[in-house]
Amino acid sequence: MKPQMTRVASGIGFQLRDVVVNYDGHVALDRVTLKVEAGGQVAVVGPNGAGKSTLFKAIAGLLPLRSGRIDLEGGPPQLRLAYVPQREEIDWRFPVSAFDVVLMGRYGRLGWLRHPQAADKQAALASLERLSMGPLADRPLAELSGGQQQRVFLARALAQEPNLLLLDEPFTGVDVSVRTSTLEVLDALRAEGVTVLVSTHDLNLASERFQQVLLLNHRVIGFGVPGEVLTAERVAEAFGVHALFVGGAIVIDQCCPPTEP
Amino acid sequence: MIHWLTDPFTLAFMQRALVAALLVGVVCSVLGCYVVLRSMAFLGDALAHAILPGVAIAYIFGFSLLLGALIAALVVAFGIGLVSRGGNIREDTAIGILFAAALSLGIVMISTIQTYATDLTHILFGDVLGVGPHDLELTAGLAVVVLATVLLLYKEFLVVSFDPLLARISGVSPGLVRAVMLVLLALTIVISLQTVGVGLVAAMLVTPAATASLLTKRLPAMMAVSAVVGALSSLIGLFASYYLNVASGAAIVLAATAFFVLAFILAPRRGLLWRGARGLLASSAQHG
Numbered sequence: 371m372k373p374q375m376t377r378v379a380s381g382i383g384f385q386l387r388d389v390v391v392n393y394d395g396h397v398a399l400d401r402v403t404l405k406v407e408a409g410g411q412v413a414v415v416g417p418n419g420a421g422k423s424t425l426f427k428a429i430a431g432l433l434p435l436r437s438g439r440i441d442l443e444g445g446p447p448q449l450r451l452a453y454v455p456q457r458e459e460i461d462w463r464f465p466v467s468a469f470d471v472v473l474m475g476r477y478g479r480l481g482w483l484r485h486p487q488a489a490d491k492q493a494a495l496a497s498l499e500r501l502s503m504g505p506l507a508d509r510p511l512a513e514l515s516g517g518q519q520q521r522v523f524l525a526r527a528l529a530q531e532p533n534l535l536l537l538d539e540p541f542t543g544v545d546v547s548v549r550t551s552t553l554e555v556l557d558a559l560r561a562e563g564v565t566v567l568v569s570t571h572d573l574n575l576a577s578e579r580f581q582q583v584l585l586l587n588h589r590v591i592g593f594g595v596p597g598e599v600l601t602a603e604r605v606a607e608a609f610g611v612h613a614l615f616v617g618g619a620i621v622i623d624q625c626c627p628p629t630e631p
Numbered sequence: 632m633i634h635w636l637t638d639p640f641t642l643a644f645m646q647r648a649l650v651a652a653l654l655v656g657v658v659c660s661v662l663g664c665y666v667v668l669r670s671m672a673f674l675g676d677a678l679a680h681a682i683l684p685g686v687a688i689a690y691i692f693g694f695s696l697l698l699g700a701l702i703a704a705l706v707v708a709f710g711i712g713l714v715s716r717g718g719n720i721r722e723d724t725a726i727g728i729l730f731a732a733a734l735s736l737g738i739v740m741i742s743t744i745q746t747y748a749t750d751l752t753h754i755l756f757g758d759v760l761g762v763g764p765h766d767l768e769l770t771a772g773l774a775v776v777v778l779a780t781v782l783l784l785y786k787e788f789l790v791v792s793f794d795p796l797l798a799r800i801s802g803v804s805p806g807l808v809r810a811v812m813l814v815l816l817a818l819t820i821v822i823s824l825q826t827v828g829v830g831l832v833a834a835m836l837v838t839p840a841a842t843a844s845l846l847t848k849r850l851p852a853m854m855a856v857s858a859v860v861g862a863l864s865s866l867i868g869l870f871a872s873y874y875l876n877v878a879s880g881a882a883i884v885l886a887a888t889a890f891f892v893l894a895f896i897l898a899p900r901r902g903l904l905w906r907g908a909r910g911l912l913a914s915s916a917q918h919g
Contacts, residue, residue: 427796430796430800431799431800432796432799432800451800452800453796453797453800455794455796459794459796460794461793464668464792464793465668465844465847465848465849465850465852465853466789466793466849466850467848467849470789470849470850471793474789474790474793474794474797474801475797477786477790477797477798477801477803478800478801478802480786481802482787482802482803483783483784485785485786486786510848510849512848513848526797
């Protein structure tokens, strides 16, 4: 049996209206409008450089909007956001243990100058155990395998007890067991009603495991249930020449970005 | 043997030198962990050189050298931030420009003074044997401020250094933390001025921390080992200076470098010997 879960509150919904974001002098997001219900799980699909990470950073409030607005659903917004970045954004040689990384997930609720309490340490350990990483809690991050490192970052997201979770390419360059445990976490979060956005290259995964798919290439090409969004026509529009149609299946001729620095 | 160790410190100026060198060794080494982890070595070196005009003005007008250095360091730290903020000039370019300009300005000012050569040597390479009682009080006070801030803001410094995105989501501003770090760096450079001097302070910021990074796996341990390496280097350097009659600042830096070389060769798992042995084992397994 898995140990007791960390308490995770139910999700928060949000709405983007005509959001434009510039990145490095280009228009990375062009008039993006979409509404995500509380508790929804959305796969964000699009080619490399389509603005998936930019979308996440804009929702997280990490990039300024050039125009448009992002509104949280309901009364006084109590956004508790967790963001799992792409592998390239992390310095894997930094001298921290798995436990240290997960404990950082608790910092958001502490505020300046306050140090983590026993309850925070318990929550961090419980999150690690939930991903079967309890025995490796004291292992330095640099000495973990790529899959174990991803579990650490998933555990950190759980320790944040988020109502909105953004996962940037969690299925790129990971082995089957990490893929399975990531999907297990997503199922558990769905049961708890946490809103989740996941960016991925994997169209099959998106259509099989998600209620909603956002097809993105700087602008919204389609948003809704997978059957309606992932049509040959729209996928070709999003992926251009990289989309191949073999029999009834769509194959994307674009392998994944490098996973090891 | 005991006399050999204690003799130097029967002299008041040597006692003060010892305390000052130990304080500087520890403060530089602890803050240096962040300098190493955040790749701020060039910035630290630049800041150190850039305080020269402040020191020169203080010297010419006869007020506290440390105060002049402190003001200059803060001005340059914020100048670098200002020039690179717009994004048209990269930060390392901004550092390069301001650093060279401030250093030149400092030398121009000092060259107007009669005893130019001696004064410049003391500023560039330190004069720990000349630390006065008043200097020591100021050094100790600033050392406490820097160490206390590093301990108090451990969580904030850690999260900003490791994952600035998480820091921002958690309500910790990376810009603010960086500004605090720059001020601490300026204070550290100022108290290092008399011990190792402008020219060598970067070595004390980087070398003990780099040594510790080869020997440890978590930040608190890295800071502790770095502090010990820094303090031992100061002690050894001071003895070398006393008995061999060599420049103290340079002797301290060389002692720290010796620790680094030892760690680089002998560190478990990460040292040259270890990796070489593993390579040999692997190739003999392949061929055998």
